[in-house]
Amino acid sequence: MSDDRIEVRGLTKTYEGGDPRRPALDGVDLDIPRRRFVSLIGPSGCGKSTLLRVIAGLEDHDTGTVTVFGSTPESMCEAKAVGLVPQTPALLPWLNVRRNVSLPARVNRRAGRGSEDPDLLLRMVDLEDAARRYPHELSGGMKQRVAIARAFGLRPDLLLMDEPFSALDEFTREALQLQLLGLWERMSTTVVFVTHSVREAVTLSDEVVVMSARPGRVHEVLPVDLPRPRDGAVVTGPLMHALEDRVRASLQSAWEVGAAPDDLVRR
């Protein structure tokens, strides 16, 4: 048990009523060092989000162990050391933007964890002018920026992001990726990021974990050796394209490993 990494060992998880021969996660082993940005990518049903929820302590697992920097996921949550950005922004619609961002500081005060100034966080995501507005007055991209600011509010040791940009248009998505990288570099947090986008995974990550489905397993862990900061020159360079091709090839082989006979029949 190491306190400088997230360790997942022999993790197995079958959903109630699911096929026991095809668990959602089957013997997953994974190491994520502290302060790394790691993306989980894979075909639908490969257990990316399940793995994320198990690391967050939101779901039980059948066998195996998960330790987060030497603690259990539950202990990490008790200490408010985990930030979560779900697929939908999950804001409280009756609170204005500032109150939403400062919500984590007002919940579970027993943890005694300090928090960032919400106004500073809003400045960091370019939303200082929207502090008094309500979620229904914001666009999808703005809502997701509020959710990100909220998650960074406690300077969490671990930030879990479950396809946070999947509902956004390409332009907004790229702008938010840059903002996220800016916040991450400033906060030095460990990020586990679930995505379906190869480009997004390579742009953001230090490592891309490619998963295969049926059962959900880690297929391959690919290091991303792009320099940081990931500015325009980096993300349009030839190395970026080569890495994207590498991830795509790995995804293709992961899909073939996990494809059911039904998937291969043209209907």
Add this chain to the structure above:
Amino acid sequence: MATSTPVRSRSGDDAPVRRRGTRARGSALSPGVWLPTAVAVVLVGFAWSAIAADQPYLLPPLSEVGAILVEDPLLFLTNAWSTLSIALLGVACGAGTAFVLALLMSEVPVLRRAIMPLAVVLNVTPVVALAPALVVAFGFGMAPKVIVTAIITFFPVLINVTTGLRSVSVPVLHVFSTLHASRMEVLLRLRVPSSLPYTLAALRVVFPLSIVGAVVAEFVAAGSSSGLGTMIRNSAATARLEYVYAAVACLATMGVLMLALITLLERRLLFWHESQQRTTS
């Protein structure tokens, strides 16, 4: 027509949809809104007058109903207050009890399994049939009338609040879980505000229902001396239809005012909810 205030953020994504409070002004004054209602009211008035002129034992002339209301407003105000007090006390007791029980049931599932069947039985029981027994038990005072009204208003609030407390988005619950929020924090900061639209929808139903409950209780509780229900019963017995319809008009006005109050509350408390937002296109 509602307007929107687009704001472009530095990150490029377009903002919003509509600012708080940019509800269209003056729309209620637009002839398209009030004219159809006004025409319908005038037509009903004409039809009423035609029937009243021909068969006054069916409907009293509107002028007589109006005259009685103008001549002795205190009589109607006093009786309306009596009925209204029963209705409001009944809502306070019935809806209040239902709200507290819904909170308890949301936290203690076994309580839900114990209470819900009883509540369903109470809901399908014709409460009017209980009223005479309540009069025997509690006398001719306010108590039996308040109990009848409370029982009538109890179930809609219980069902709606229970549903509202459970209708919380899973991603938000996950965020609260990763913060290790206590059950009380989840209840007060998340479940109760989430249930507000359901609670107010229930109040929209039970406030008018409470008037019905109060009037029915006054009908059944023979011997009561005040209230619009009592007035209607006594006036009908002596064929004074103008008094009956004047009292009915007062009851209708009370119902409309209660609905207006709920609408106002909804606008104040649910400004964030889809039900209070208008499309801008």
